Amino acid sequence: xxxxxxxxxxxLDEGSKREIRRSILHAIAIPGYQVPFGSRxxxxxxxxxxxxxxxxxxxxxxxxxLKVIDQGSDDxxxxxxxxxxxxxxxxxxxxxxxxxxxxxxxxxxIPEEPLRADQVLVLQxxxxxxxxxxxxxxxxxxxxxxxxEYTGIWVNLFERYLQTxxxxxxxxxxxxxxxxxxxxxxxIPRYDNPKLDHAECLYLFGAGREKKIYAVPPYTKVESLxxxxxxxxxxxxxxxxxxxxxxxxxxxxxxxxxxxxxRMFQCSDSGFCKKRREKGGNCHEE
Amino acid sequence: MxxxxxxxxxxxxxxxxxxxCPYCREHTExxxxxxxxxxxxxxxxxxxxxxYEGEILGIVGxxxxxxxxxxxxxxxxxxxxxxxxxxxxxHDGQKNIFDTSSQQKRYLRNHLMGMVYQxxxxxxxxxxxxxxxxxxxxIAAGNRNAGSMIGRTEELLQHVEISLDRLRDQPRYFSGGxxxxxxxxxxxxNNPPILFLDEVTTGLDLSxxxxxxxxxxxxxxxxxxxxxxxxxxxxxxxxxxxxxxxMLGGRVVEEGLTDQIMEDPMHxxxxxxxxxxx
Numbered sequence: 212x213x214x215x216x217x218x219x220x221x222x223l224d225e226g227s228k229r230e231i232r233r234s235i236l237h238a239i240a241i242p243g244y245q246v247p248f249g250s251r252x253x254x255x256x257x258x259x260x261x262x263x264x265x266x267x268x269x270x271x272x273x274x275x276x277l278k279v280i281d282q283g284s285d286d287x288x289x290x291x292x293x294x295x296x297x298x299x300x301x302x303x304x305x306x307x308x309x310x311x312x313x314x315x316x317x318x319x320x321i322p323e324e325p326l327r328a329d330q331v332l333v334l335q336x337x338x339x340x341x342x343x344x345x346x347x348x349x350x351x352x353x354x355x356x357x358x359x360e361y362t363g364i365w366v367n368l369f370e371r372y373l374q375t376x377x378x379x380x381x382x383x384x385x386x387x388x389x390x391x392x393x394x395x396x397x398x399i400p401r402y403d404n405p406k407l408d409h410a411e412c413l414y415l416f417g418a419g420r421e422k423k424i425y426a427v428p429p430y431t432k433v434e435s436l437x438x439x440x441x442x443x444x445x446x447x448x449x450x451x452x453x454x455x456x457x458x459x460x461x462x463x464x465x466x467x468x469x470x471x472x473x474r475m476f477q478c479s480d481s482g483f484c485k486k487r488r489e490k491g492g493n494c495h496e497e
Numbered sequence: 498m499x500x501x502x503x504x505x506x507x508x509x510x511x512x513x514x515x516x517x518c519p520y521c522r523e524h525t526e527x528x529x530x531x532x533x534x535x536x537x538x539x540x541x542x543x544x545x546x547x548x549y550e551g552e553i554l555g556i557v558g559x560x561x562x563x564x565x566x567x568x569x570x571x572x573x574x575x576x577x578x579x580x581x582x583x584x585x586x587x588h589d590g591q592k593n594i595f596d597t598s599s600q601q602k603r604y605l606r607n608h609l610m611g612m613v614y615q616x617x618x619x620x621x622x623x624x625x626x627x628x629x630x631x632x633x634x635x636i637a638a639g640n641r642n643a644g645s646m647i648g649r650t651e652e653l654l655q656h657v658e659i660s661l662d663r664l665r666d667q668p669r670y671f672s673g674g675x676x677x678x679x680x681x682x683x684x685x686x687n688n689p690p691i692l693f694l695d696e697v698t699t700g701l702d703l704s705x706x707x708x709x710x711x712x713x714x715x716x717x718x719x720x721x722x723x724x725x726x727x728x729x730x731x732x733x734x735x736x737x738x739x740x741x742x743x744m745l746g747g748r749v750v751e752e753g754l755t756d757q758i759m760e761d762p763m764h765x766x767x768x769x770x771x772x773x774x775x
Contacts, residue, residue, distance in 0.1 A: 369636065370626055373647070373665055441643050
């Protein structure tokens with residue numbers, strides 16, 4: 212992408228980037244701990260991925276390749292605008308192939324292809340605090356984190372179990388990072404939770420509105436919280452097949468054809484789906 | 498009873514709001530516990546007591562006498578300014594529980610104590626079900642088995658006569674008496690040796706009061722929990738407690754067997770209190 216020279220490289224000024232990088236290092240040093248940082252103003256409203264953008268802007272270099280995903284899709288409005296903003300202010304190469312990218316910024320999904328040690332996944336987080344539903348006060352929740360007092364989160368899971376018969380949440384199911392801090396994995400589907408555990412890549416989480424950065428370094432133990440007699444289960448994707456690329460055992464989006472009443476599935480990770488189709492083989496697009 | 502070691506022993510507990518001044522340090526008998534010079538409030542002043550196994554200790558006093566503050570201090574809702582408190586089952590009573598870390602305090606609260614507040618909002622989460630409220634105490638004590646917790650919760654709620662079809666209802670839709678009963682089953686969920694009851698029957702009508710008090714009595718008989726009951730209502734104290742402490746202006750003015758205090762009050766304040774009852 213062509214770089215717009217009216218802006219500093221990666222939009223933010225060097226001092227801001229340095230401060231954010233320091234917070235990132237702090238976060239990596241304490242897995243799962245939420246590091247406060249001075250969230251900057253961006254030409255995109257808070258709550259629209261500004262935490263992720265600031266992390267990406269701070270760590271990106273001119274030789275990096277960028278991929279931006281929104282709910283698995285490379286072409287949704289949000290993904291396109293963010294890619295355009297970062298692309299025009301840095302001039303970096305962009306891609307839709309997660310294997311080619313050095314930095315992947317994502318909302319609500321972790322790509323299907325396992326990420327490598329030289330890759331960074333930046334996740335946009337709306338609500339970083341797993342204890343927020345337990346207590347609205349920042350002072351109290353920090354104290355609870357300090358004491359490792361996570362009873363409130365377990366009570367919420369128990370309440371879910373009592374009311375619905377399952378303690379598992381659809382998205383944003385809380386995880387225990389490195390045996391110490393409970394964290395929100397950003398609203399990724401429960402299907403993606405196991406990908407955080409002992410991953411090769413670095414996961415960075417940015418919450419712009421809430422002004423917090425946290426991280427899961429490579430090869431860190433990440434356990435999803437579950438009761439002893441209620442084992443963790445991913446969403447059941449068996450018996451489903453992508454209508455475009457024929458993939459099985461991936462996370463699917465579900466469609467209904469209103470006219471025929473037909474139920475269809477399609478890979479939620481559009482880059483992955485596109486790559487499979489380009490390689491040929493299972494392609495049966497109409 | 499005298500020979501036994503107390504389950505809970507407090508000595509010289511003081512809770513002060515303000516820094517104090519030479520005047521109020523000198524004068525212990527301040528009106529309403531408030532210093533006229535520096536306006537420091539001595540909510541609890543130099544209170545010592547012993548709570549023995551399986552006994553009910555009543556604390557009576559007018560409003561503002563510091564009885565609730567004392568209970569909140571013992572339950573770590575309110576930090577003590579100074580003083581010493583020991584629990585027999587915690588390091589054999591060799592450690593002052595006020596001097597422990599916040600994690601240790603949480604441990605003590607979750608494993609060795611239970612609290613029933615006057616206002617159920619303090620003791621219960623109003624927007625989650627009664628069942629999950631009771632289970633909170635079990636989870637806090639380290640239980641991570643959902644099936645066994647549901648079993649125990651049902652058992653506890655049945656014991657306080659709450660029908661199981663209300664298990665999944667939120668306590669904010671319950672009546673005041675029911676909320677108190679949920680609080681009681683939550684507080685006793687993991688059989689703590691000590692239970693604090695802060696004005697549990699205030700604001701309930703007489704028949705419900707009697708029911709709640711009966712329930713507390715039966716739980717006490719059954720489990721042998723040592724209890725501290727705070728009330729401004731002397732009839733509650735007379736019905737429930739074995740021994741009674743009378744508080745005035747943050748200090749204990751009289752202490753003894755409940756019958757003795759009722760029949761033969763020594764302190765002028767206790768005399769007016771007992772007279773007003775009759």
